[in-house]
Amino acid sequence: MSRPRTVTPELPSEIGVHDGLSYSLWLPKIPARGGVVVLHGAGSCKENHHDFARTALGADLAAVVFDQRGHGETHGPMDGRALDDVGRMADLLRSRMRAHDIALRGSSMGGYLTLLSARAVEAKAVVAVCPPGAEDLRRGLVQSRLTFDADVPALDAFLATHDEREAIAELDGVPVLLLHAEGDEQVPVAHSRELAALARSPRSRLIAVPGGHHRSVQHDPDLQAMSVRFIARALAAPPT
Secondary structure (H helix, E strand, C coil), X not given: CCCCCCCCCCCCCEEEEXXXXXXXXXXXXXXXXXXXXXXXXXXXXXXXXXXXXXXXXXXXXXXXXXXXXXXXXXXXXXXXXHHHHHHHHHHHHHHHHCCCCEEEEEECHHHHHHHHHCCCCCCXXXXXXXXXXXXXXXXXXHCXXXXXXXXXXXXXXXXXXXXXXXXXXXXXXXXXXXXXXXXXXXXXXXXXXXXXXXXXXXXXXXXXXXXXXXXXXXXXXXXXHHHHHHHHXXXXXXXX
């Protein structure tokens, strides 16, 4: 009888707090080909996306996953600093991997934020999984359907002035991969179809997966691997 094999999952290279944001950092053993800032969804936390960080690490990409304000181990309510926080994590990742090229990958609310922040952080690619619209998030906020600590007036004002459609239309030359389950019960797949039509890079893609639900796509191993390949190709491509 063969002896059982013990498998130890890859652990973060560094765990810490940066400007009040709790994060886990993942660095490959060789110089990174680039990096990915990973954003979780409403009511989630960084640990729920360590699986994607490990997938990125397997492709020699660095990754940082962080708890947004009002979530996980980051203290204080979520407010109008959401985009600044993405920038803080992008700066941290660049300093740790000692390279400039990064991508953004976000799920649900995190997908919405990737579209908004990509231009400011000079991301070379975006992966947005089942991204909701600002109006959907505002309704969820005022109806108390979003289960996280929030400064409601400040976050509502932020959402009211940050439209994801305008954001994706301004990402000239930045490839965007949209992933959406057609069975998503929270965010209709039609919203990703609308966003895909606004994407300006010819390398942008929409993958609508039959069936599924709001959380199924973000943890699908095949789609995670596809996302990492999409990011790796974008980071390796010459400037347009």
